[in-house]
Amino acid sequence: MKLVIKFNLVFLLIFLIGLGAAGFASNELLQRNARDEIVLNARLVMESALATRAYTSTQVGPLLQTQMKYTFLPQSVPAYSATEVFNGLRKAFPDYSYKEATLNPTNPRNRANDWEADIVHQFRNATDKAEVVGERDTPGGKSFYIARPIQIKQESCLYCHSTVDAAPKTLVEKYGPANGFGWKVNEVIGAQIVSVPTDVPIARAHAAFRTFMVSLTAVFGFIFVALNLMLWFMVIRPVTRLSSFADQVSQGDNMDAPDFPVGSRDEIGVLTQSFNRMKKSLVQAMKMLEA
């Protein structure tokens, strides 16, 4: 088997092993990064909603207290403001969603649907559970969600949600007496659920992986060609010529020919010099024998 074939077989083996290892590692890394990005996005949305709720509760609500005596302003409700802020965000990111899914909501748009109600019941059955994460299929593709319980921790919440008679008249006037009442302290009444699409980050990870693998293959291909050319010009061709010259000398031809030209100072050059010395010694030995 020729040296070049041996060399290329080894090279290809190394290339395939390297490409496979690099592909596996990079794919894992990119997928993990994509997952981390999804989770980070979901947590960012969740924290943003919580911040909006806190801002509404501590700063906006008190300013609207007087106006609330005339007309109920949902802008004073933390859940409403968080949802509205997120609805603004959805104009740019339509696949994201935030909902304060509630089993018995005052505002009908917050009513939990089937899968949301399941999450709320998980929290109601295990009140120490702080968070639920998961993935679900949606018409728009796979979606990752984070859910946190909405638990009534302050008596002040019951000002609007205990009984119809105790609730502000403006609230009853706006939403009616049917829903959003009968809540109790420490009761889990719903869940904040943030959903973010997983397809986009995963697709981005796949695209990055493909680009990486193609680039790596291209680099290997370039190295393959370059090494083969170097092998040809620096090793195989001079060795082949030297070998051919040696064959001629061994058959008694070219004994008077000048030395084989030393093209370089590397190992091939040293070999050529050694061969030329050996040829000279051989010529002298032959002359001594003929004499």
Add this chain to the structure above:
Amino acid sequence: MVRGVARHTLAEGVRLQSGDIIEVGDKGLTQMELPDGAALALGPKTRALAATLPRGKQTAAVFYVTQGELKLAGVKPGARLRIVTPLITLQGAEGATVMVLGNAEGALFVESGEARLAAPRVRGEAATTLRLKSGEFYTVKARQKAVLATRPSPAFIGALPKAFLDPLPARMARYKDRPVRPQRLELVSYAEVETWLKAPLEFRRPMLPRFKSRAAEPAFRDALVANLHFHPEWDPVLFPEKYLPKEPEGDAARDAPAPAGPADKR
């Protein structure tokens, strides 16, 4: 603003005096603050007379408002304050109360605290005093029985200036040591004070000495004469000759020239 017998420009910081008449422009908003912390805001097109302003704790603040929207806020318990309108008389209040006064109807909403008011007397019925609680809404139309509701109507809320839906901001401290003087303009015409000259007797009585000097102007006098049946107390001013002391019958006979009689013929 009308102070004395002349119009004045009203600016923020002007200290009101008893008898000042405030007329708010079509898009204006005026707020009066009393020393005890109470504030009375007047909406666009509101006309009000500061009949009496408190001097110490003994004097009650009395306002007569003919039309427009007003918000009374920051009234402390025990504060002596009375707001009279053609249909509603607020005899006392605590907290915040809002009123909208139309041509022949009035509405009042107790935003917080309570309001005590004297309802207009319906023919055949005794005058009533109502004590309204926070959140209650009172409406009354001319010659009709008043209606009490638990919520203000959307029309009432819609008629209110936006600023009335929030707490009234206190501004008086800014002008505590910086009195602002109103700029005096022209003398008032009869038409400009006609509403006040035709007000209930309690409020129009002080108008007589106040605008007496204006009766010397022919146009003002002619208008007074033309509307005399609305303010008959002006009759002695306009026609003093009717009120000159009459001479006794006997004296008149004695002072009259003696008729020609037989003695003269002697």
